[in-house]
Amino acid sequence: MKAQSDIAVVGLAVMGENLILNMASKGFTVTAYNRSYHKVESFLAGRAKDKSIRGADSIESLLASLSSPRKIMLMVKSGKPVDDFIEQLLPHLDKGDIVIDGGNSQFEDSNRRTASLGEKGILYVGAGVSGGEEGALLGPSIMPGGNPDAWPHVKPIFQAISAKVKDENGELTVPCCDWVGEAGAGHFVKMVHNGIEYGDMQIICEGYLIMRDLLGMSADEIQAVFEQWKQTELSSYLIDITADILAYKEDGEALVEKILDTAGQKGTGKWTGVTALHLGVPLTLIGEAVFARCLSALKDQRVAAASAISGPAKTFSGDKAVFIEDLKHALLGAKIVSYAQGFALIQEAASEYSWKLDYGSIAMMWREGCIIRSVFLDNIKQAYDKHPDLDNLMLDSYFNDMLAKSQTGWRNVIAAATLNGVAMPCISAALSYFDGYRTADLPANLLQAQRDYFGAHTYERKDKPRGEFFHTNWTGRGGNTSSTTYDV
Ligand code: 6PG
Numbered sequence: 001m002k003a004q005s006d007i008a009v010v011g012l013a014v015m016g017e018n019l020i021l022n023m024a025s026k027g028f029t030v031t032a033y034n035r036s037y038h039k040v041e042s043f044l045a046g047r048a049k050d051k052s053i054r055g056a057d058s059i060e061s062l063l064a065s066l067s068s069p070r071k072i073m074l075m076v077k078s079g080k081p082v083d084d085f086i087e088q089l090l091p092h093l094d095k096g097d098i099v100i101d102g103g104n105s106q107f108e109d110s111n112r113r114t115a116s117l118g119e120k121g122i123l124y125v126g127a128g129v130s131g132g133e134e135g136a137l138l139g140p141s142i143m144p145g146g147n148p149d150a151w152p153h154v155k156p157i158f159q160a161i162s163a164k165v166k167d168e169n170g171e172l173t174v175p176c177c178d179w180v181g182e183a184g185a186g187h188f189v190k191m192v193h194n195g196i197e198y199g200d201m202q203i204i205c206e207g208y209l210i211m212r213d214l215l216g217m218s219a220d221e222i223q224a225v226f227e228q229w230k231q232t233e234l235s236s237y238l239i240d241i242t243a244d245i246l247a248y249k250e251d252g253e254a255l256v257e258k259i260l261d262t263a264g265q266k267g268t269g270k271w272t273g274v275t276a277l278h279l280g281v282p283l284t285l286i287g288e289a290v291f292a293r294c295l296s297a298l299k300d301q302r303v304a305a306a307s308a309i310s311g312p313a314k315t316f317s318g319d320k321a322v323f324i325e326d327l328k329h330a331l332l333g334a335k336i337v338s339y340a341q342g343f344a345l346i347q348e349a350a351s352e353y354s355w356k357l358d359y360g361s362i363a364m365m366w367r368e369g370c371i372i373r374s375v376f377l378d379n380i381k382q383a384y385d386k387h388p389d390l391d392n393l394m395l396d397s398y399f400n401d402m403l404a405k406s407q408t409g410w411r412n413v414i415a416a417a418t419l420n421g422v423a424m425p426c427i428s429a430a431l432s433y434f435d436g437y438r439t440a441d442l443p444a445n446l447l448q449a450q451r452d453y454f455g456a457h458t459y460e461r462k463d464k465p466r467g468e469f470f471h472t473n474w475t476g477r478g479g480n481t482s483s484t485t486y487d488v
């Protein structure tokens with residue numbers, strides 16, 4: 001063990017402990033700190049025994065144990081606990097010391113902390129970490145942003161412990177971790193990762209539902225479909241674990257069927273949706289995925305409504321194998337839309353906050369280690385490598401071709417779901433976005449007329465240059481005064 005530690009990790013919940021063990025396994029010496037010291041003691045006596053890990057029982061001893069510039073990584077609950085710990089650290093920090101927040105923090109908090117610590121000469125890093133317990137231990141995806149002066153000091157540790165992607169020689173050398181951008185950019189990208197995670201999970205659940213309720217398939221039959229999808233463009237960690245989950249039996253029956261259908265959520269999907277509303281980006285699929293969890297939570301109301309409100313009988317008379325192929329296309333089409341929307345949100349944030357982001361590099365950070373890891377991300381990287389300023393992923397030739405191939409099946413599935421009363425909020429919202437995005441003339445002309453009719457909100461005209469606004473006295477009763485224009 002080195003005389004001084006390379007980094008300290010604060011917070012010995014499972015993510016913190018596993019990150020420390022991961023760092024130690026890569027040759028770094030780590031100081032472990034926790035609010036209650038007995039957790040440190042039991043960690044040192046247990047999982048950390050005989051590893052290059054030391055404990056600290058006070059902030060002073062934690063800081064004294066570190067080589068300069070001192071790097072302190074917080075793995076504590078996001079929000080106030082992060083601010084509280086920074087307050088405790090501040091009187092003891094020197095200029096150039098680095099504070100890293102590895103929790104699921106709100107990006108606005110990381111924007112604020114980068115600025116306020118920066119004024120004091122402290123370098124702040126807001127790093128999204130994904131991959132759950134196992135990822136933290138064996139190689140997570142890490143998305144760091146904040147003060148760029150911190151990056152050269154943090155980079156060797158983060159890139160050593162992160163998951164790796166194969167390079168052109170087939171060697172696992174490319175780290176799923178790179179500098180994302182200034183201030184809260186890292187936590188923003190992690191937030192969108194989580195939103196996409198919500199979307200991917202809900203898309204899979206909708207596929208499961210229609211196979212179960214319209215095709216009348218058993219868990220084993222559905223499992224076989226997911227097993228097959230593992231070999232297709234849908235191949236991903238979430239498809240893999242779905243196949244595992246469907247195969248899991250308790251007393252000879254699929255455990256999944258015994259699990260209550262009410263979803264929990266910790267809030268990162270909601271933040272993504274709220275941020276999209278703030279930035280005016282249509283993020284319909286992730287929004288629907290969050291609301292699908294909210295609807296699932298209304299279990300008692302749904303049970304009552306199931307007998308009170310009628311819908312069509314579910315009957316399927318087609319060819320199951322053909323429908324399942326269509327369903328694969330529906331999942332694929334929706335997935336393309338979800339990533340197109342997620343990247344559009346990141347692009348809008350980059351422009352709003354003046355972050356310089358490399359979208360291909362973000363795709364690679366998600367390629368391994370994280371919950372949304374999938375082969376699909378290689379194609380996203382290639383799309384942005386070809387056109388770094390691509391307006392929308394759907395315009396890339398690879399994805400455009402794939403959408404062309406997928407849309408008939410996708411439409412068949414949504415038609416069948418609608419006619420049979422099977423709710424598929426994400427896959428159908430994705431199709432509406434796809435159709436809306438490729439419609440040159442939307443009905444917003446009528447909407448503008450309505451706004452002008454009741455509130456003199458004015459409209460632009462197709463036969464006049466953009467930026468000229470007109471008001472019509474639609475009823476002859478209103479005046480000619482228009483309301484002021486403003487955008488939200
Ligand atoms: C990850 C996950 C993780 C998230 C959980 C739970 O990247 O490792 O995104 O950060 O907290 O998946 O999220 P919900 O409780 O909101 O489903």
